[in-house]
Amino acid sequence: MNTDKRTRKDNLFRHEAILLIVLVAEWIFFRAIGRNFGTYDNSCDILRHSCEIGLLALAMTPIILTGGIDLSVGSLLGLCAILFGKLWRDGHLPIPIAALCAIAAGALAGGLNAALITRLRLPPLIVTLGTFSLFRGLAEAITHGLDTFTNFPNSFLFLGQERWLGIPAQAPLFIAIAIFFWLLVHRTTFGRSFRAIGFAPEGARFAGIPAGRRVAMTYVLAGIVSAIAAIIYTARLGQAKADAGNGYELFAITAVVLGGTSIFGGTGSVHGTLLGVAAIAVLQSGIVHALQPSEMAGMLTGALLILALASSVLPKTISSLRARKSALKLAKQNA
Amino acid sequence: MKKLLSSLVLLAAFAVFSGCNKSAESPAPGADSSKSAKKLTIALLPKSKGNAYFISCQKGAQKAATELGDELIFDGPTGTDPAKQNEIVENWITLGVDAIAAACENKEGISTALRKAQAKGIKVITYDADALTDGRTFFVNQATPQGIGYTLMDQAAQLCASNGEFAIITASLTAANQQEWQKYIQEDRDKNYPDMKLVAVKPCDDLKDKAQSETTALLSTYPNLKLVMAICSPGVPGAAEAVKQAGKTGQIKVIGLGLPNENKIYVHGGVTQAVILWNTMDLGYLTVYAADAMAHGNLKPGDTSFKAGSLGTFEIKGDNILLGKPFVFTKDNIDQFDF
Numbered sequence: 286m287n288t289d290k291r292t293r294k295d296n297l298f299r300h301e302a303i304l305l306i307v308l309v310a311e312w313i314f315f316r317a318i319g320r321n322f323g324t325y326d327n328s329c330d331i332l333r334h335s336c337e338i339g340l341l342a343l344a345m346t347p348i349i350l351t352g353g354i355d356l357s358v359g360s361l362l363g364l365c366a367i368l369f370g371k372l373w374r375d376g377h378l379p380i381p382i383a384a385l386c387a388i389a390a391g392a393l394a395g396g397l398n399a400a401l402i403t404r405l406r407l408p409p410l411i412v413t414l415g416t417f418s419l420f421r422g423l424a425e426a427i428t429h430g431l432d433t434f435t436n437f438p439n440s441f442l443f444l445g446q447e448r449w450l451g452i453p454a455q456a457p458l459f460i461a462i463a464i465f466f467w468l469l470v471h472r473t474t475f476g477r478s479f480r481a482i483g484f485a486p487e488g489a490r491f492a493g494i495p496a497g498r499r500v501a502m503t504y505v506l507a508g509i510v511s512a513i514a515a516i517i518y519t520a521r522l523g524q525a526k527a528d529a530g531n532g533y534e535l536f537a538i539t540a541v542v543l544g545g546t547s548i549f550g551g552t553g554s555v556h557g558t559l560l561g562v563a564a565i566a567v568l569q570s571g572i573v574h575a576l577q578p579s580e581m582a583g584m585l586t587g588a589l590l591i592l593a594l595a596s597s598v599l600p601k602t603i604s605s606l607r608a609r610k611s612a613l614k615l616a617k618q619n620a
Numbered sequence: 621m622k623k624l625l626s627s628l629v630l631l632a633a634f635a636v637f638s639g640c641n642k643s644a645e646s647p648a649p650g651a652d653s654s655k656s657a658k659k660l661t662i663a664l665l666p667k668s669k670g671n672a673y674f675i676s677c678q679k680g681a682q683k684a685a686t687e688l689g690d691e692l693i694f695d696g697p698t699g700t701d702p703a704k705q706n707e708i709v710e711n712w713i714t715l716g717v718d719a720i721a722a723a724c725e726n727k728e729g730i731s732t733a734l735r736k737a738q739a740k741g742i743k744v745i746t747y748d749a750d751a752l753t754d755g756r757t758f759f760v761n762q763a764t765p766q767g768i769g770y771t772l773m774d775q776a777a778q779l780c781a782s783n784g785e786f787a788i789i790t791a792s793l794t795a796a797n798q799q800e801w802q803k804y805i806q807e808d809r810d811k812n813y814p815d816m817k818l819v820a821v822k823p824c825d826d827l828k829d830k831a832q833s834e835t836t837a838l839l840s841t842y843p844n845l846k847l848v849m850a851i852c853s854p855g856v857p858g859a860a861e862a863v864k865q866a867g868k869t870g871q872i873k874v875i876g877l878g879l880p881n882e883n884k885i886y887v888h889g890g891v892t893q894a895v896i897l898w899n900t901m902d903l904g905y906l907t908v909y910a911a912d913a914m915a916h917g918n919l920k921p922g923d924t925s926f927k928a929g930s931l932g933t934f935e936i937k938g939d940n941i942l943l944g945k946p947f948v949f950t951k952d953n954i955d956q957f958d959f
Contacts, residue, residue, distance in 0.1 A: 320715050327714040334707050435728035446732060522703055524729040531700045573695065573711035580669070580698045 315571030352550025362530030365515035370434025395508020445520025483550020680904030731755035769804020831858025850876030
């Protein structure tokens with residue numbers, strides 16, 4: 286068990302190192318061929334554009350660590366953005382109160398996912414596939430798919446569009462949440478229990494870990510973080526519409542898996558996820574700066590994912606093939 | 621392994637750092653090229669990239685860019701993420717383009733990015749679908765309601781020799797743009813074609829099937845009907861299908877506001893006589909010419925006319941550059957368009 290854990294840790298570390306190499310290579314490549322890619326302004330834009338998906342990916346990491354998945358985060362982002370806009374414009378609530386209400390709604394929505402998954406023992410994929418449609422549907426129903434919330438005050442738009450101390454105003458919030466998740470996953474017993482549940486759910490339960498409560502916590506956190514992402518998103522675009530965050534759940538999952546977290550749970554890291562987010566964001570920006578059509582980004586993200594995953598298991602596959610070969614040889618000699 | 625990792629981090633830090641330095645020393649290429657008044661970079665943003673309508677715009681835009689010696693970037697969202705247009709525009713800002721021409725999917729949302737571009741000295745115009753007025757200098761307006769209304773009525777009168785009954789298929793009785801067009805159709809009729817008689821206005825809810833059944837009903841209700849005019853795009857093929865199935869091809873004329881591709885078979889079959897829209901290639905062409913002129917300082921707010929290459933002079937009304945009269949697609953020219 287101990288040696289097994291050791292190798293899993295080594296594999297993860299190797300994967301993160303490869304991803305870092307890929308990230309640096311991307312940076313150097315696009316700096317060479319892209320126009321004004323390496324500028325400070327562009328670095329800020331990359332950071333700004335990856336905040337929402339980055340937040341969703343951070344929240345997705347503990348969920349996937351426990352062997353779960355949450356397909357509803359993108360839809361929940363849309364719903365929370367609409368609720369926030371509605372409460373502010375039609376409910377005449379001040380921005381901070383409206384934001385807190387949206388976050389509470391996010392927590393509630395995450396709680397719904399958690400209750401269905403842990404109490405009814407339904408598979409997370411099915412539950413969140415349901416809430417994926419439910420949350421988006423609610424957002425569309427509230428606005429009839431048409432109503433758009435705009436004309437937010439400049440003091441609020443500052444959060445999404447301006448710089449504070451030279452960095453994008455939403456960056457400190459993102460960094461704070463990233464640190465929170467890093468500490469949670471890597472420095473607390475909660476984090477250890479997430480991995481234990483993902484690695485062996487029954488075993489974790491026998492070891493006295495309150496698995497249900499721990500799993501529920503990850504989904505509630507995802508709900509809260511989706512709501513925060515919704516507010517940042519609304520501030521960045523200056524509008525809230527029912528289609529906000531469309532497809533973000535898949536980007537978030539891609540970033541987490543690219544970052545080395547096993548989709549079956551058990552292994553993974555928050556810094557890996559951040560590397561995954563960065564690798565995708567740099568690629569997307571680089572493509573535009575290299576004057577290449579933006580649909581290339583989707584293609585290359587897919588290629589990157591497959592390449593990164595393949596290269597991190599390749600050495601293991603080769604060594605196991607070698608071991609089998611020599612074993613066969615040995616068997617032949619013995620015969 | 622740890623050593624390798626830390627050296628990589630150093631390398632990454634170096635790459636970022638040297639990047640910042642470089643940008644601080646050398647001026648942006650955008651500023652450079654406008655000084656020499658030569659090759660400009662013009663970025664054209666469609667609502668969505670896979671849409672044949674915008675591909676057609678791009679054709680005209682590319683022609684204009686080639687004539688002007690400018691570099692044209694054409695890029696837009698491929699999916700349904702509403703934030704994508706903003707991200708592309710923000711990337712263009714740091715890229716250092718000279719002018720941005722945008723067809724806006726989300727009026728309010730995109731305007732935040734366009735305002736930012738203007739603040740950085742990039743010239744911004746919109747085409748096809750406008751942004752908020754403080755997000756751009758000019759809007760290249762492809763068609764005014766008056767132009768559409770009058771062209772439809774003129775075509776109808778021409779086909780009926782200015783005499784006879786006609787009916788209108790509309791999307792809905794309440795849609796603002798449809799009412800606006802109808803107002804000008806009526807105005808043109810009252811002024812110029814008093815012998816043309818509008819017998820019915822039927823809504824089709826923007827559905828081809830309903831346009832077809834409504835037209836079938838019209839044909840039996842009004843035996844003297846000479847022409848059906850559909851003023852929403854699904855209505856045109858719908859009305860044509862009804863006339864064709866009633867065996868009245870050529871006898872009852874069909875015209876309407878629609879897209880060339882979905883009407884081609886009816887136009888070639890002699891069912892539909894004219895499809896009215898604007899020339900998308902000209903729209904792209906004019907847009908790029910206007911963007912280029914703005915970046916060179918030859919087109920400024922307050923100008924009342926503008927000359928765009930081989931297309932000649934265009935009228936500017938306020939901050940709208942008017943593409944002019946709508947374009948009539950007929951049997952003779954419809955195959956040149958693919959959208």
